[in-house]
Amino acid sequence: MSNDPPIHLRVANKKAFVWDVEDIATLRSKHRICGVLTGTLPHLSQQNLFLGVPLVLLPEEVVLLVENEIAVLLDDPKAHIQPSVIELQKWRVKEKELQQLQLSKVTTALGTSPMMMSEEAIRKRKEREAKKKAAAAAAAAAQLEILLSVPSKDPASATSADTQVTVIIPASSRSFDWYNDSASIYRTIDSAKAAEIWEYPSTLHERAKCGVFRGLWEQGMYMGGGIKFGGDYLVYPGDPLRYHAHFSATVLESPTSSLTPMEIVAHGRLGTVTKKSHLLCGWDDTKKEASFLSIEWAGFG
Template sequence: MIQIHVLEGAALVWSAEDAREIRERFRLVGTLVGALARKPRQNARLGLPLQLLPEEARLLAELGAAILVKGTESQPPAEGEELTQVSEVQVYQQGLEESYQEQQRLAGAARAALLVQLADRIAEGQARRRRQRRETLDAVEDSRLPDSPFVLPRDSMMVQLPTARCRPGRVERVDWTSPSPDWPHAGCPAHEARHRVFRELWGRGYYLSGGNKFGGDFLVYPGDPLRFHAHYIALCCPQGAPLPLPALVAAARLGTSVKKTLLLCSPGTDGTVAFTSLQWSGL
């Protein structure tokens, strides 16, 4: 069962396996919002956690594929648990030491192989420097120091940084059907309309992502967003709600300028959703 951790309305997935299953099995994209450990001061390439739209998290919960949870407040370790935590730290430190020794052995072997490969060039360079200094071979050999063993700096070793706990902490289930500080979307009219539109388009085989950067509610893709551009900008318009003409014209022109069709989505009272596509066409 996929665990979706919620905090003040944000739905986060910390497990890489769960994030992969969500994309491959359920065609849900989400957004990576975590900084990379090696490059924390950039936002061009991000990593876990995966933040899901409220509609994506609710869809997974309705399908029975995920549960919404939240972390409980910190509690003192139970009897015997503290010893378990100490042993886990020791095992982790031992694993780091074994990894360092293995990396040092591999780096030393790679360095030795490189020196053997470049032996002729190194000898030519040494001979050239001797000729420039007018030194004799005997004098150079006498001053030569024995090679020191290779030592890999510890700050240069590669360290695996897990993004999910080996043993999950204490969590409690969140009811997504009723509003709460952790999940305020339940019962909200805007969320209900967006979810009906999202589920209808998702059920037709489309991929969806957030559409805020194009002035809509969703971007609709014919396939995986890694391979396709969005074809539609979905804008949820509840039936009977006023839609100002300037806002409609602006949305249609924006969609045309980015080569996308504006899709007006109106959920009805009978459970259906009406779609109206608009494109700006010059005279």
């Protein structure tokens, strides 16, 4: 149980999202919950390497956080109220005022007017086009590199680069009058199920995954998705940004579940090839206990 205000997990289409950057940092640093970032980042070409908010949580992470009273579920679509025409008009007026305020701050810092800035931009664009034509006509690659590497002598551009400008970032949609989450918060998994915004866990296998996840988490482990390594989870001894996973884990619905010799060999060899041990995690749904057995490929003789 945590004494901090509960973190809001915003549920849409039976998935839980975290939009607040501070909440994401708290979940990772204080509660060992990593999730997966899925949002795009502006001006970043490799969107498959670095992603941004929102953070999508595994359903097992959601259940753990809610049961430990660290977080609450929030029906995000229900929290959005249809704004009236008057509210939209007021919002547009505020947005226009904010844009004018930002423009005035920038022009004051640069000591130029919007018209002068526009003319300056046009002049610089023409200069760039002229340089490109000259570079294309150059005879040698060395001369081309020298031409393109000549720094600009324009004093106005030097002043712009050295001037610090404060840009105001608008508040999130939660500050709008037409967003009200007070009537759509659910503090237990059962109440969220009754409202039909959440349904996990609903089967024995899902209960087993939640129980195993909690068992590993209570031992101080970090967990991530393990599908790429042949398991349900990857188990880390510390933050995945600093450590490699020690185990790939597979969840079994019972501690007495049968395994074929081929499955044991496959798990052992796959874990060894990926420099991990494979963790077989059994769940006793009667006793509500998890048991763990690690297997690793080894030579004979």
